[in-house]
Amino acid sequence: MILSDLRSYLQQQHRVALIDLVNHFGTDADALRGMLSKWISKGKVRKMPLESSCGTSCCKCDPALTELYEWIDEKN
Incomplete structure (x- = not known):
């Protein structure tokens, strides 16, 4: 995986958990x-x-993996 793959996925999903x-x-x-x-x-x-x-x-969620990341839409 390269950065552009991650970018594309984040752009499609907009907000995603780790x-x-x-x-x-x-x-x-x-x-x-x-x-x-x-x-x-x-x-x-x-x-x-x-x-x-x-x-x-x-209480089964690993707190480290419940991090949320959001792609910042350039239109905003």
């Missing part, structure tokens, strides 16, 4: 964070504030 990126690309979360940081530094992606939980009470 776990979804891990599953879609089959890539380590830390590697994806590194690629996402490139887009963040260019002002194209923003990391959304974390909620305290996913909204359920099962």
Whole structure:
């Protein structure tokens, strides 16, 4: 996977959880964070504030993987 693949996916999905990126690309979360940081530094992606939980009470979500990232639409 290259940065342009990540860009295309984010543009299509607009907002996506890190776990979804891990599953879609089959890539380590830390590697994806590194690629996402490139887009963040260019002002194209923003990391959304974390909620305290996913909204359920099962407590099975890995908080590190519930990070949300959003592609910043240039029209706004």
